[in-house]
Amino acid sequence: MRYCIKGGKIIDPASGFYGIGDLLIAEGRIAAVGASGTVTIPSDTEIIDAQGMIVCPGFIDLHTHLREPGREDKETIASGTKAALKGGFTAVTAMANTTPVSDNAVVIKYILNQAQQEAAVKVYPVGAISKGLKGEELAEMGEVAAAGAIAFSDDGKTLMNPALLRTAIEYATLFDKPLLLHQEDPDLAGNGVMHEGYWSTVLGLPGIPDIAESTIVARDLEIAAYTKGKIHLCHISTKRSVELLRAAKAKGVKVTAEVTPHHLALTDELVQSFDSVYRVSPPLRSAEDVEAVRLALKDGTIDIIATDHAPHTLEEKHREFSLAPNGMIGLETALGVVWTELVKKGYLTDIQLVEAMSFKPARILNVPGGTLQVGAGADVVVFDPELEWELKASDIVSKSKNSPFIGRKFSGKVQHVWVDGKLKYFNENFTE
Amino acid sequence: MSGSPKHLLGLRNMSAAEINEILETALPCKEIVEREIKKLPTLRGKTVVTLFYEPSTRTRTSFELAAKWLGADTVNIAVSTSSVQKGENFVDTVRTIEALGADFIILRHSMAGSAELLAKSVDCTVINAGDGAHEHPTQALLDLFTLKEKFGKIAGLKVAIVGDILHSRVAKSNIYGLKKLGAEVTVVGPPTLMPKEIEQLGVKVETDIDAVLKQVDVVNILRIQLERQQKGYFPSLKEYARLYGINRARLERANKDLVIMHPGPANLGVEISEEVSVHRQSVITQQVTNGVAIRMAILYLLSGGGSKDAILH
Numbered sequence: 001m002r003y004c005i006k007g008g009k010i011i012d013p014a015s016g017f018y019g020i021g022d023l024l025i026a027e028g029r030i031a032a033v034g035a036s037g038t039v040t041i042p043s044d045t046e047i048i049d050a051q052g053m054i055v056c057p058g059f060i061d062l063h064t065h066l067r068e069p070g071r072e073d074k075e076t077i078a079s080g081t082k083a084a085l086k087g088g089f090t091a092v093t094a095m096a097n098t099t100p101v102s103d104n105a106v107v108i109k110y111i112l113n114q115a116q117q118e119a120a121v122k123v124y125p126v127g128a129i130s131k132g133l134k135g136e137e138l139a140e141m142g143e144v145a146a147a148g149a150i151a152f153s154d155d156g157k158t159l160m161n162p163a164l165l166r167t168a169i170e171y172a173t174l175f176d177k178p179l180l181l182h183q184e185d186p187d188l189a190g191n192g193v194m195h196e197g198y199w200s201t202v203l204g205l206p207g208i209p210d211i212a213e214s215t216i217v218a219r220d221l222e223i224a225a226y227t228k229g230k231i232h233l234c235h236i237s238t239k240r241s242v243e244l245l246r247a248a249k250a251k252g253v254k255v256t257a258e259v260t261p262h263h264l265a266l267t268d269e270l271v272q273s274f275d276s277v278y279r280v281s282p283p284l285r286s287a288e289d290v291e292a293v294r295l296a297l298k299d300g301t302i303d304i305i306a307t308d309h310a311p312h313t314l315e316e317k318h319r320e321f322s323l324a325p326n327g328m329i330g331l332e333t334a335l336g337v338v339w340t341e342l343v344k345k346g347y348l349t350d351i352q353l354v355e356a357m358s359f360k361p362a363r364i365l366n367v368p369g370g371t372l373q374v375g376a377g378a379d380v381v382v383f384d385p386e387l388e389w390e391l392k393a394s395d396i397v398s399k400s401k402n403s404p405f406i407g408r409k410f411s412g413k414v415q416h417v418w419v420d421g422k423l424k425y426f427n428e429n430f431t432e
Numbered sequence: 433m434s435g436s437p438k439h440l441l442g443l444r445n446m447s448a449a450e451i452n453e454i455l456e457t458a459l460p461c462k463e464i465v466e467r468e469i470k471k472l473p474t475l476r477g478k479t480v481v482t483l484f485y486e487p488s489t490r491t492r493t494s495f496e497l498a499a500k501w502l503g504a505d506t507v508n509i510a511v512s513t514s515s516v517q518k519g520e521n522f523v524d525t526v527r528t529i530e531a532l533g534a535d536f537i538i539l540r541h542s543m544a545g546s547a548e549l550l551a552k553s554v555d556c557t558v559i560n561a562g563d564g565a566h567e568h569p570t571q572a573l574l575d576l577f578t579l580k581e582k583f584g585k586i587a588g589l590k591v592a593i594v595g596d597i598l599h600s601r602v603a604k605s606n607i608y609g610l611k612k613l614g615a616e617v618t619v620v621g622p623p624t625l626m627p628k629e630i631e632q633l634g635v636k637v638e639t640d641i642d643a644v645l646k647q648v649d650v651v652n653i654l655r656i657q658l659e660r661q662q663k664g665y666f667p668s669l670k671e672y673a674r675l676y677g678i679n680r681a682r683l684e685r686a687n688k689d690l691v692i693m694h695p696g697p698a699n700l701g702v703e704i705s706e707e708v709s710v711h712r713q714s715v716i717t718q719q720v721t722n723g724v725a726i727r728m729a730i731l732y733l734l735s736g737g738g739s740k741d742a743i744l745h
Contacts, residue, residue, distance in 0.1 A: 200628065201633070202444065203544055204544035205545065207627075274548045315521075319523060320549060322564070
C-alpha cells in the first residue's frame with residue numbers, strides 16, 4: 001500500500017527538512033519527501049490530507065515498563081504497545097524489571113516473541129545490568145545482547161556498588177549498548193515518599209531530598225569520565241542534577257540524559273490531595289526544579305524526553321499514599337503534555353520536540369527510526385498541534401489508569417501513525 | 433459551623449472564625465464536663481466509631497467520653513499496624529465500618545493523609561485524631577482552648593514548641609491554629625528534627641532552648657520517641673535530655689510566668705522532668721480535661737448543631 005501525506009508541516013531533524021510538503025510512503029519505506037508539488041504521486045496511492053498538521057518520524061520511548069512477563073494484570077506487551085501507538089510512539093523499550101527479571105537470553109527472547117505476535121509498535125527489550133537486579137554481580141550482558149537486548153538497565157534500582165558500576169560501564173563497551181542508569185541513593189531517600197521541601201513539611205509525608213538524586217549523578221558522571229565509557233541517566237528531576245550534568249558535558253563526558261513529561265509539567269504541590277496517583281520515583285519536585293529541567297531540555301543539557309510509563313492497578317494505587325507503589329503511565333499523554341507545557345509556552349521549538357522524542361532516542365539506543373530520509377523504514381506520525389482535548393479515564397487504552405493527567409486539557413493530538421509503512425492508527429482510531 | 437463543613441481533617445485550611453466557633457462552643461461543654469451528672473441527649477441515636485491504627489489511651493478515651501456524654505453510642509476499633517502491613521485494605525475496612533452504621537469515624541493512623549483518604553471513601557463524618565506527621569487538629573484546638581482559658585486571648589502570645597518538629601502532627605496543627613489567632617510561634621529543637629522550610633509556615637526557628645524560654649509566655653513540649661534515636665536523629669536520650677529536656681534548673685532560668693504544656697504521653701525524665709510536669713506552672717492536666725470539652729464541641733458542631741448555647745438544652 002502506498003500513502004502520500006500531503007500538505008503537512010514536515011519536520012525531520014535527520015535530513016534537516018522543515019516546511020510544508022508531501023511525504024510518500026511505499027513498500028514500507030519513505031519513498032519521497034519534498035516541498036509541496038515536488039513529489040510525484042504514483043497512481044493507486046492513498047492521499048492523506050495533512051494541512052495544519054505536523055508530520056514527523058514516529059516517537060521512540062527509551063523508558064517504558066511493559067510489565068510482561070509477570071505482571072500482566074498491570075500491562076501486557078499488547079496493551080502497552082497499543083497505548084504507545086495512540087501516543088504516536090512507533091517504538092518502545094521493555095524495561096528489565098519484569099518477573100522473572102530480564103537478565104538472561106530466555107526472557108529477552110520471550111519478550112521479542114510476544115512482541116512479534118502481539119505488539120502494535122516495535123519493542124526493544126532492555127537487559128538487566130546485574131543478575132536479578134540485585135546489584136551484586138553482572139548479568140550475562142553478552143548473551144543478553146546477542147538475544148536482542150538493545151540496552152542495559154537496573155532501572156528502579158540504583159547500582160549502589162560503584163566498583164560494579166565501573167565494571168559494567170567498561171564491559172558494556174564491548175557491545176556498544178547504552179547503560180540506562182537509575183539515579184537515587186536509597187539511604188538518602190530513606191522511607192521518603194515525596195520530594196523533601198515545603199510541601200513534605202506541610203503534609204507530614206517523609207521526604208526524599210534532591211541530593212538523593214544528585215549525589216548519584218555526580219558519582220556516575222565521575223565514573224563515566226574515568227572509564228571514558230558511555231552512560232545514560234534516567235529521569236533527571238532536579239536542578240542540582242542538571243548543573244552537574246551541564247558541567248560534565250562541557251568537559252566532554254559521554255553522557256546523555258532523559259526527563260519525563262510529568263517532571264516537566266507537575267510539581268510536588270499536587271501531593272496535597274494525598275492522591276497516590278502523584279506518587280512516582282523520582283518524586284515530583286519543586287517548581288524551581290521543574291523550571292530547571294525545562295531549561296536544561298531547551299539548551300540540550302538534557303537530551304530526550306522519555307515517559308517512564310509505569311502502570312499499576314487501581315487496587316495497588318487506591319490506598320494510603322505511603323503504601324502505594326511509585327509510578328505513572330505516560331505514553332498516551334506525552335505529546336499533549338510536551339506540546340502544551342513546553343512548545344506552547346516557548347521552552348521548545350517544534351523541531352526540538354521531534355529531536356527529543358524521536359531523533360535523539362533513536363541515536364542513543366542505536367536503533368533505526370527517528371528519521372524521514374528516503375529509504376528509511378516508514379515510522380511516521382501525523383499530529384494536530386492545535387486540536388484541544390481532555391484526558392478521560394475511559395479513553396485510556398493502557399491496562400492501568402494511573403495517569404496524573406486525567407481531567408487535564410491539552411493541545412496537540414496524534415491523528416495517524418505508520419509503523420514500517422503500515423497505517424496502524426488513522427483519524428484517532430486503531431486500524432486493526 | 434459556618435458553611436457547615438462535614439469533616440475535621442486539619443487546621444491548615446480552617447479560618448480563624450471557624451476555630452473561634454469551636455473554642456466558644458467548648459465553653460458550655462466544659463460546664464457539662466464539670467457537672468456531677470454529665471449525660472446529655474444531644475447525639476442520641478448516633479454512632480461514633482473510633483478507629484485507631486496506633487495505640488493511644490488519652491485521645492481515644494477523650495473522644496469516647498465526649499461522644500458518650502453527648503448521648504451517642506460508641507464503638508472502639510483498634511487495628512494493629514501489622515495487619516496493615518499484611519495487606520488489610522484500609523479503604524475496604526472503612527467502607528465496612530460505614531455500612532455497619534457509623535455516623536462518625538474518628539481516625540488515628542500512622543500515615544499522613546489517611547484522614548483525607550477516609551473522607552473521600554465514605555459519606556459519614558470524619559474526624560482526624562492524628563495522621564502520621566500531618567495534623568492532629570483536636571489536640572491543637574484543646575491547646576488553644578487551654579491557652580485562652582489561661583490568658584483570656586491568643587493574639588500576641590509568644591509560644592515555643594520544643595522537640596521533634598519533623599515528625600510532629602501536634603506541632604503542625606498548633607502552628608496553624610496559633611498563627612491564625614495571632615500568636616507568635618518559635619520552634620526549637622536539634623537541626624536534625626527540624627523539617628525543611630518550616631520557617632515558611634511563619635515561625636521562628638531556634639536551637640538555643642534557654643534563650644527562647646526567657647522570652648516566651650508558653651512552652652509546648654513535644655514527646656520524643658525512642659525510635660528517633662534508633663534512626664540516628666540524635667545520639668542518645670540522655671544527650672537529648674541534657675540539650676532540650678525541661679527540668680527544674682531550666683525552668684528557673686526561664687520566664688518566671690512560663691506556662692508549661694505537653695500533649696502527652698510524656699517521657700518523664702527525657703523531654704520533661706516529673707517535677708516540671710506537675711509544677712504549678714504546668715497546665716498539662718487542664719489540657720486533658722479540656723480535650724473532652726473540645727471534642728464534645730466538635731462532635732456537636734459537625735452533627736449539624738445549632739448555636740453554641742443550644743447544646744445545653
